[in-house]
Amino acid sequence: MSKVDRIQGVRGMNDVLPADEALWDRLESTVAATMRAYGYARIRTPIVEPTRLFVRGLGEVTDIVEKEMYSFVDSLNGDELSLRPENTAGVVRAALEHNLTYESPRRLWYAGPMFRHERPQKGRYRQFHQIGAEALGFAGPDVDAELIMLCRRLWDDLGLPQVRLEINSLGQADERAAHRQALISYLEGHRDLLDEDARRRLHSNPLRILDTKNPAMQEIAENAPRLAEFLGEASRAHFDGLTQRLRDLNQPYHVNHRLVRGLDYYNLTVFEWVADGLTLCGGGRYDPLVEMLGGRASPSCGFALGVERVLELLRQHDLVGEGASPDCYVVHQGDAAAHTAIQVAERLRDAGLDVVMHCGSGGFKSQFKRADASRAAFAIVLGDDEVAKGVAAVKSLRGGQDETGKGEQQSVALEDLADFVLGRLADEPADDANGGI
Numbered sequence: 001m002s003k004v005d006r007i008q009g010v011r012g013m014n015d016v017l018p019a020d021e022a023l024w025d026r027l028e029s030t031v032a033a034t035m036r037a038y039g040y041a042r043i044r045t046p047i048v049e050p051t052r053l054f055v056r057g058l059g060e061v062t063d064i065v066e067k068e069m070y071s072f073v074d075s076l077n078g079d080e081l082s083l084r085p086e087n088t089a090g091v092v093r094a095a096l097e098h099n100l101t102y103e104s105p106r107r108l109w110y111a112g113p114m115f116r117h118e119r120p121q122k123g124r125y126r127q128f129h130q131i132g133a134e135a136l137g138f139a140g141p142d143v144d145a146e147l148i149m150l151c152r153r154l155w156d157d158l159g160l161p162q163v164r165l166e167i168n169s170l171g172q173a174d175e176r177a178a179h180r181q182a183l184i185s186y187l188e189g190h191r192d193l194l195d196e197d198a199r200r201r202l203h204s205n206p207l208r209i210l211d212t213k214n215p216a217m218q219e220i221a222e223n224a225p226r227l228a229e230f231l232g233e234a235s236r237a238h239f240d241g242l243t244q245r246l247r248d249l250n251q252p253y254h255v256n257h258r259l260v261r262g263l264d265y266y267n268l269t270v271f272e273w274v275a276d277g278l279t280l281c282g283g284g285r286y287d288p289l290v291e292m293l294g295g296r297a298s299p300s301c302g303f304a305l306g307v308e309r310v311l312e313l314l315r316q317h318d319l320v321g322e323g324a325s326p327d328c329y330v331v332h333q334g335d336a337a338a339h340t341a342i343q344v345a346e347r348l349r350d351a352g353l354d355v356v357m358h359c360g361s362g363g364f365k366s367q368f369k370r371a372d373a374s375r376a377a378f379a380i381v382l383g384d385d386e387v388a389k390g391v392a393a394v395k396s397l398r399g400g401q402d403e404t405g406k407g408e409q410q411s412v413a414l415e416d417l418a419d420f421v422l423g424r425l426a427d428e429p430a431d432d433a434n435g436g437i
């Protein structure tokens with residue numbers, strides 16, 4: 001008999017298994033609460049967008065657009081489409097399409113998968129998830145500070161220590177052009193010290209040379225002319241407005257003159273949150289983008305965090321928490337009990353309880369094993385005897401709740417069962433029933 005081969009998932013695209021659910025759930029519920037606290041409303045946009053949205057929005061010569069997009073032609077109508085590599089362009093497209101900013105500025109947030117064809121490694125995947133916020137139609141710098149503080153609150157609420165804030169100003173296009181000229185002249189003057197990569201980028205993307213990891217080039221990068229020296233008065237005032245607010249809020253920051261970000265739509269404020277050498281979150285102001293995508297000029301600012309990276313940090317710091325567990329696990333033996341069990345389980349759920357009912361066959365012993373594994377608070381035990389008497393035996397599966405501890409069993413009339421369980425759960429320490437997060 002020929003054995004059929006097993007189909008593997010796509011490299012760099014991960015399954016999120018139930019064991020990780022508690023962690024995801026913790027992040028998602030914390031984010032939802034934080035976004036609410038700052039007045040951001042959720043938006044859900046498609047995973048597939050027209051390719052030209054990203055080409056125009058992110059910039060044709062960015063790494064993402066040049067080599068990381070999953071692009072394809074729709075074989076039915078010839079449309080050129082891409083899996084979204086990020087969602088700022090998609091959110092702005094949707095906001096324009098539905099006139100979301102017509103009357104007043106809008107605060108929006110999103111969460112979902114993004115796709116980049118990168119070389120998979122720790123913290124870098126081909127399908128990864130972002131949670132992001134976009135404040136559309138706000139000139140800042142107050143909203144820049146608000147977005148930064150929103151992230152800060154999120155790290156605090158998640159219990160993540162030592163996430164470091166780096167900020168910079170990219171100024172405006174003409175200021176960047178003047179800086180670029182000065183930078184090229186400077187680097188040309190040190191041509192003999194540049195590595196091959198840097199020489200290749202000298203005219204196409206000199207700013208990226210400053211990002212070099214090559215130790216031999218650190219000094220050149222460090223002494224290169226800084227964009228800050230080319231900023232005009234308005235750009236400088238914007239940056240000062242941001243840093244003043246951060247100081248007022250006791251938010252430490254580190255000005256990183258080499259922080260340039262990898263997308264073309266940014267101007268003025270850019271920022272990143274970094275922990276353990278990995279960037280958890282990046283963002284900034286993108287005033288030109290709305291106009292670039294066909295809308296009326298509308299200054300805007302936002303950020304996106306990498307979910308997998310934040311979760312990894314939570315794991316490293318042992319901040320996982322426990323997953324939700326059911327209130328009851330219904331075990332049963334015998335034909336009559338099997339029929340009653342399914343009705344009892346429904347009635348318990350009607351009362352708001354989370355119930356797992358044993359399905360299929362199996363003796364009491366193996367059913368109790370599964371009940372224990374489910375981490376349910378109570379086993380509801382039904383044998384034909386109980387059914388004949390109209391009762392169920394309720395057995396506590398978590399120790400330390402009474403003098404007899406684990407193993408204590410009580411016979412309860414079926415009509416009183418839900419109230420009995422609810423009463424017992426109310427007596428438990430609050431964090432036990434829901435996994436303590």
Ligand code: HAM
Pocket residue numbers: 085086087088116118123124125126127128129130132133134262279280281282283284285286301302303304305306307308309
């Ligand atoms: P980004 O810096 O390209 O910005 O991505 C934001 C975050 O997504 C990164 O800091 C990182 O945590 C995570 N990330 C990026 N690529 C990967 C990957 N291959 N695997 C795992 N995580 C990854 C943006 O996408 C902008 N749209 C952010 C923004 C919103 N700017 C303004 N508004």
